[in-house]
Amino acid sequence: MTHHRPQEPDVAELAAAVAAGSRHAVATGLNWIDDRRPGMHRRAGELLSRLSQDRFAGDGHIIGLTGPPGVGKSTLSAALIRHWLHEGRSVGVLAVDPSSPISGGALLGDRLRMLAGNDDPRVFIRSLANRGDYGGLSAEVWPMSLVMQAAFDIVLIETVGVGQREIDVASFSDTTCFVLQPQSGDTIQFLKAGIMEVPDVVVVNKADLGIAWQKTVADLAGAIGIAGADDIWVPPVVPTSAAAQTGIADLAHGLADHRAWLVAHGRLAPKRLGFAADWVLKRLDQEFGRRGLARLGGEAAVRAEVAASPTTAFEQLDRFSERLGAATPATR
C-alpha cells in the first residue's frame, strides 16, 4: 500500500461545512463513514462527534420507507421529495438496494427513479448496497443518516423489506413507513409475520388500480386500529397513487403528525438515543457475538454507556472492542 492519500479536509472545518449544508462536505463525510481503513474510521468518528448534539436530539425528521419490491417505493419517494421541496424543505436520501451474493457487486438504480430529471440542489441522494447485511440496511446507514440530518431538513431512508428481519429501517428512523399495494394478497402474510407492528404509517400505493384498495385499506385499518389511549400511536393507513399524484400530501401530513406526536410525548430524543445504542450493539454482535456482549455486562449496560454520549458512538464502539481485546472492528 504505497499509494498517496489525497489531501483530506480538517475535521472541524468539515463538520462546520456539513452543518452549513455544503453538498461537497456531506459527500466527503459519507465517504469517510464508508471508508473501512482504520485512519478514516477514526476521522469519521471525530466528524460525528463534532456534529451538533442539539440537532441530534431534537431537529429534523428521519423517515424510513420500506416495503416489498415492486410496490412503487421509489416513485412514491420522488413524489414526496417534490412535495417537501415545494414546502421549501431540503431532503437527504439514503437509498439501499441489495448486493449480489455471487459477485458482491450491486446495481443501484433508485437515484434515476427518484430524480426523474429533477435538478433541485436541495436534494441529495446517496445510493447504498446492503453488502450482504440481511437487515436490509448496511452498517453505514445510521452514521450516514446523522451526517445528512446535520445538513438537511428531512432524511429519507428507502429500503427493500419483505420479511421481519428486513425492516431494520425502523431501528434507525423516527418514523417508519411501510408501503404495500392492494391485491397483493400479502396483507395477511404481513400481519402474520408481525411486520404490521412496526410501522408508524402504512401506505397502500397504486390506489388507482381500482377499488381493491378500499378493501385492503379496510383490512389494514381493522387489523391496526385498536382504539388507542393517548399514549399509543395508531398508525394511519394512507391510500396513495404516486403515478396519479394523489394522496401524497396526506402521506406527508401523516408522517409529520407522527413526528409531532413523538415530540409532544417526549419520545423523539430517547428514540434517537436508542439508535446509537442499537448501532453499537449491532456492530458488537457482528464482531463478537452474544458472548462478547455478555462480557461487556450485557445489552443494558452497553445501552446506558452509549446513551451518555450518543454522537461518540464510533469511539465507544472502539473502546468496547478494545475491552474485548480486539483492534477496531474496521480492521477485520
Next chain:
Amino acid sequence: MDTLEKAPPVKRDRPWLIRTYSGHSSARASNALYRTNLARGQTGLSVAFDLPTQTGYDADHQLARGEVGKVGVPICSIEDMEALFEGIPLEQMNTSMTINATAPWLLSLYIAVAEKQGADISALQGTVQNDIIKEYLSRGTYIFPPQPSVKLATDVITYTVRNIPKWNPTNICSYHLQEAGATPVQEMAYALSTAVTILDSIRDSGEIAAEDFADVVGRISFFVNAGIRFVEECCKMRGFVEMWDRIAEQRYGVTDAKLRRFRYGVQVNSLGLTESQAENNIQRIVLEMLGVVLSKTARARAIQLPAWNEALGLPRPWDQQWSLRIQQVMALETDLLEYGDLLDGSPVIAAKVKALCEGAEAEMARVAEHGGMVRAIESGYVKRELVASQTARMRAIESGELKIVGVNCYTDSADSPLTSASDGGIMKVDPAAEREQIERLTAFRARRDPEAVKQALEALTAAARSGANVMPASIACAHAGVTTGEWAGALRAIFGEYRAPTGIDGVVATRSDSARIQALRERTRNTGEQLGRPLRLLVGKPGLDGHSNGAEQVAVKARDAGFEVVYEGIRLTPHQLATAALEEGVHLIGLSVLSGSHAELVTEIRKELDELGLSRVPVIIGGIIPEADAVALKAAGIAAVYTPKDVDLNRIMSELVDIIRNANGLDPYEAAA
C-alpha cells in the same frame, strides 16, 4: 428512372418504396440531400430528425448542446419545415418521418407547410412513426408518462383517419426491440401487443364510430427489423402476417381481408453491423434485406438500408448511395419480382412459422396478464425480458458461441482502403451547424407575433387539459410560429416528464465461475479494500440520445465483476452527471454517447467535475466514436474510449479496475487478463 423504363417485358411486381433515412446539420442542407437522393432514384423520403426535435427542445435549450443537427435535421418552427421541403411538392411526395413523442407536432408542421404550398391535405401520403410505446423500451425519445403519451399517439391516428385517409398514422415498431436484444418471438409478441393496446385505446375512447373502426385497423402499419439469420427472419415476417390477420379478424371483427393485411416497412439490423472489418457489413445488409423481400406474401412495402459504416460514425452521401443501389439492384436487376411466393408449401418454413407464432402467442398472453403493454412497461416486465435477452446475446458473443466474422473469429485483416481516406471514411457535421440554427431560431422568435403565439399555446393547453384531440390546436400553433420547445413545454406542464424502468435490476448475475471472472472479482474486491470501500462506478448517458442498451450491458457486467454500480440512465446534463458523481462518491464515471456529440459533452462534464472538486475522478466513454476523436478525447483527459469493436467485456472491466488504481496511486495489475 432510365432503368425502370427499360424493364424487361415479363410481368414484374412493383418494387417496394425505396428510401434512405437521412437528414443532418440544417433544414437547408437536408433539403439539398433529399433532392439529390430523389434524382438518384429514391422513390420516397425518410426524414431523420435531430434529438432536440425528437425530444421537444429548441436548439438553444441546455440539453440540446452538442446535439443540434447531429443525428438528423433540426426543426424548431414552420420556417425550418418550409426550408426542408422547399421545391418538393408535398402533395406528390411520400414522406416517412421518424418521430414519436413530438409526432403530433411534426405532423402539424408538415400539414401547415402543405397548406402553405396550396396542397390538398386529404391527398397527403406518408407516415409518422408515432409508436411511443417502444420508446420506453429502446431508443428513449419519450417525454411524457405512458398514459398521456398513448393519448397523443391516438390523437394523430384519429385525426388522420378522418382528414388524411392515405396517411399511415403509426408504425408499430419491432425494429428497436430487436436492437435492444429481442428474439424474433419477443419482437412479434411485443409489437403485436403494442398494436392491440393502441387499437383498444382508440376503440374505448369512443372517438371513432364502430362502423368506421375497421378503417382504423387498416391504417395500422409496422416498422420491422431484419437480422442476419435471414431464414428465421423470413419466417418471422410470415408469422407476423398470419397473426395480424387473425387478430384483426377475431379481436376487432374486421371482415375485409384487405384491411387485415400486415403492412410494414423495414430498416435492416444495425445491431449486428460491426466496426471491425466494416466492409463485411455490405453482405450482411444484402442478406438481411433478403429476409424481408423473399416472400411475396409477406414482402416489405418500404425499405431503408443502413450504411456499411454506421458503426464507425455518420455515413457520407456516397455511403448512403451505396445502400440505395443495393435496393435498386435487388428490385431491378434480379428476377425476384417476377415470381409468385417462393416458399409457399415448404414444410420447413411452415414448421418454423408455426413455432414462432406459438411462442409469440404465449408471450402475448403474458403481456395481457400484466394488463397490456402500458402496464407491462410501467412494471418493468418487458424491459427486464429484453435486457435479459441482450445480456444472453452479449455473453454468447464473448464466449464465441455466437460467431461474428471479424469480431470474435477471423479477426486478422489487411488494411482497409475504405477507411484510409482523409475523412476516415465517415461524415463530419459542420461544427457551425448548432450556432447557425440558434441564430435562425432567435431571429425567427423576434419576427413572429407574440400575441398570436400566446393565444395558440393557450388553445393547445386548453385542448390537452380537456382531453380533446390536440391536432387542430397544434396545426394552429404551427401557423402562429410556435417553436418545438414551446409546443412540448406546454404539454410538459400538463403531463409532466417520465423516466422509464431500466430493466437492469432484473438480470441475475452470471453463475459462471470461470477462472477469469473469479480473478476479476478478486481484483475488484482487493482494490476496494485498499481504497477503503467497495469500488463504485457511475454509468449514465449525457445528452439526448436514448439508446441505452450499451450502457445497460456495461452496468450489468460491472455488477457481475463486483462493482457497486449507480445507474443514472438517460438524458442527463453534464451538471447532473457531475452532481451524481459527487453525491454517490464514485471512483469512476462511465459515459455512453452514440449521437456523435461526445466531444462537446465530455468537455462540459470534465469542466463540471473540476468545479465540484472531482478532478481526480477518472472518466471513460463508450459509443460510436471515430478513431481521430478517440485520440482527441484521450488528450482531453478521458481515461479510456470504447467502441463497438470492444466486445470483450471482461477485458474492459479489468481495465476499469486499473484505471481506478492508477487514479488513486496504486500500481496496476499486470495487463494480461
